[in-house]
Amino acid sequence: MNILKYIFLILALSSISLIAAAQNDTIFRPAARLGLDVSGFARQLMETETMPVELSFDYEWRNNYFAAAEAGWLNVDVNRETHRYNAQGYFFRTGIDIGILGGDVHNPNDHVLLSVRYGYGRLKQEAPYILISDTNWGDYETSVDPETYHAHWIEAGFGMKTSIWNNLFLGWSLRGRVRFASTSDPNMEPYFISGYGKSNNAALMLHYSIYYRFPL
Amino acid sequence: MHSLGKALFLFAVFLLFSACTDDQPCEEATANRLRIGFYIAGQETETIAVVNSVSVYALDETARYLIYDNQNNVSVIELPLNPLEDHCAFVLSFGESRDTLWFQYAREEHLISIECGFTLFFDISEVKYTTHFLEALVKNNSYVTNSFDEHIKVYFPDPGLIIN
Numbered sequence: 001m002n003i004l005k006y007i008f009l010i011l012a013l014s015s016i017s018l019i020a021a022a023q024n025d026t027i028f029r030p031a032a033r034l035g036l037d038v039s040g041f042a043r044q045l046m047e048t049e050t051m052p053v054e055l056s057f058d059y060e061w062r063n064n065y066f067a068a069a070e071a072g073w074l075n076v077d078v079n080r081e082t083h084r085y086n087a088q089g090y091f092f093r094t095g096i097d098i099g100i101l102g103g104d105v106h107n108p109n110d111h112v113l114l115s116v117r118y119g120y121g122r123l124k125q126e127a128p129y130i131l132i133s134d135t136n137w138g139d140y141e142t143s144v145d146p147e148t149y150h151a152h153w154i155e156a157g158f159g160m161k162t163s164i165w166n167n168l169f170l171g172w173s174l175r176g177r178v179r180f181a182s183t184s185d186p187n188m189e190p191y192f193i194s195g196y197g198k199s200n201n202a203a204l205m206l207h208y209s210i211y212y213r214f215p216l
Numbered sequence: 217m218h219s220l221g222k223a224l225f226l227f228a229v230f231l232l233f234s235a236c237t238d239d240q241p242c243e244e245a246t247a248n249r250l251r252i253g254f255y256i257a258g259q260e261t262e263t264i265a266v267v268n269s270v271s272v273y274a275l276d277e278t279a280r281y282l283i284y285d286n287q288n289n290v291s292v293i294e295l296p297l298n299p300l301e302d303h304c305a306f307v308l309s310f311g312e313s314r315d316t317l318w319f320q321y322a323r324e325e326h327l328i329s330i331e332c333g334f335t336l337f338f339d340i341s342e343v344k345y346t347t348h349f350l351e352a353l354v355k356n357n358s359y360v361t362n363s364f365d366e367h368i369k370v371y372f373p374d375p376g377l378i379i380n
Contacts, residue, residue, distance in 0.1 A: 049330075083333040130325055130334045132299050134247070136274055136281040140299040140336075144325050187337070188327045 028063040033161075033169065035211035037072070042208070050192050051075045056209060064099030068115070074123060074194035082131045089123025091195025093155070109163030115173060117155045121194040124148050144188055151182040151193050161211065169211035177203045242332035249294035250319070250338070250360050250367050257351040257371035265372050266291045271309040274298070275316075280307070297321060297338050297360065313349035318342075321360075328362070337361045343368065 037054035044051050054072035061067055069092065076087040095117035101110075127144040134140070159173025179193075179201055189199045197203040254265040272284040272293060283306070284293060297319060298304035305318045320342040325334050338360040345353050352371040360367055 078330055080333060085327070085330065127325070127327070127334065132246075132334065132336055134296055134299050136283065136296050137276070137298045137300055137304075142325055144334075186326075187324050191327075191330045 030060055030216045031213050032057065032059045032216060033211045033213045035169075035171070035209040037070075037207050037209045039206060039208040040072075049076060049078045051077075052192075052194070054195075054207070054209075056211075058097060064111075066097040066099070066113070068097050068117070069094045070117070070195075072195065074121075074192065076125075076192055078191070082133075083127060084129040085125070085127050085191060087123050087125035087190060087192070087194075089121060089149075089194035091119060091121035091193075093117040093119040093195060095155075109169070111161045111171075113159055113161065113173070115155075115157050115159065115175065117175070119151075119153045119155055119177065119195050121151045121153075121196050122148065123190060123194045125188065125190055127188065147185065147188070149183045149185070149190050149193070151179055151196055153177050153179040153196055159207070163213075167213040167215070169213060170209070171211060172206060172208045174204070174206050177205070179203075242329065246328060246332055246335045247296065248335055248337060248360050248362050250297055250340075251365065252293050252295065252368040252370055253356075253366045254291050254293075255369055255371050257373055264291050267310060267372070269311060273307045273309070275305040275307060276301070292366070297336075299323065299336050308350070310349050315346045315348050315350050317353070318344040326361070335362065340367070 033056075035056035035058075037052075037056065040052035040054055052072060052074045054070055056068065056070040058066040058068040071090070071092040073090040074088065076085065078085040095115065097113040097115045099111045099113055101112040124146050126146040130142045130144070132140045132142070155175045155177040157173050157175035159171060161169050161171030163169050177196055179196065182193075191199065193199055197205045254267055256263040256265045267290045269286050269288055270284055270290045270293070271282070271286050272295065274281040274283055274296065276298065283295060284290070287293075293308075295306055302322065303318065303320045305316055308315050308317065319340055321338040321340045324337040324339065326337045327333075328335055340355065340358040340360065343353060343355060349372070350370050351373050354369045354371070355367070356369050357365045357367045359365075
């Protein structure tokens with residue numbers, strides 16, 4: 001997959017940059033960070049029918065170990081000539097980030113992180129208008145009533161965060177997700193699962209966030 | 217932020233936008249047909265029957281629609297089940313002989329994809345038929361989806377057919 005190739009290249013470059021300045025001794029100062037995932041807004045520019053919003057929180061309880069939680073909601077509104085499809089949902093993820101590079105005394109504001117998460121998403125979806133055309137029999141209009149969908153998944157990935165000004169940070173992370181339990185409806189799999197992405201058994205997604213750090 | 221960091225973040229933004237444009241236009245068939253195969257009755261091994269000429273009409277309460285018009289050398293037909301009702305009928309005309317097939321089914325809306333929209337799957341519960349020309353009918357797969365399965369096997373007697 002091309003995107004993976006590029007991301008591994010980024011990680012390799014990051015590693016070279018940060019290893020050069022790595023030091024073992026660090027003065028640890030606990031901190032918490034609140035973030036906004038702006039990749040959802042970028043997605044909305046490219047796919048106007050999908051609007052995910054995501055906030056994140058992490059707390060560094062010991063040097064290079066972060067407890068992390070992410071939550072948000074999703075709105076999908078597809079309006080085509082032959083069908084309408086709507087979905088609204090929310091999600092949360094929780095897990096840890098481990099700093100593998102950076103975060104030391106010389107680069108206290110650069111982190112290369114490995115991430116592990118458990119995720120849960122819930123959404124309500126419906127198709128209030130469906131038009132099925134048949135050249136022999138004519139047009140048939142129908143609909144699918146609102147139904148609730150749940151999904152549980154695990155995910156792992158890596159990324160980096162760096163300070164751009166005082167306590168303001170930018171960061172990206174690439175996550176691979178595997179769904180291990182979900183509501184079964186073979187006739188209407190969700191188009192986009194809140195917090196997970198496109199409705200495949202495995203998904204890969206790039207997140208790009210802006211953070212504010214609260215020194216504690 | 218040092219210059220390498222800036223470069224990496226810009227690259228990540230580029231990747232982000234690249235990753236957002238992966239949707240494809242609809243290239244899947246959205247109409248699902250009932251597939252009927254023709255066979256010779258009473259054979260030890262299943263033998264395909266090729267019918268010289270067949271016409272097929274779809275019937276509803278007020279009209280009939282021509283599906284096949286004197287088609288030659290036919291061994292498989294594909295019929296559109298009526299999406300407006302839970303039942304429909306077809307007349308199969310083999311020259312002077314005619315048989316009628318009645319189907320009862322449940323309809324299920326199925327989302328193919330956001331680009332393609334919805335289609336109907338059919339779960340056939342009952343099939344009735346006359347035996348003026350055909351000899352027997354067997355349900356092979358009662359679920360009509362976008363797969364290429366054969367759903368019904370129709371068996372004809374030997375005479376009057378060209379056998380492969």
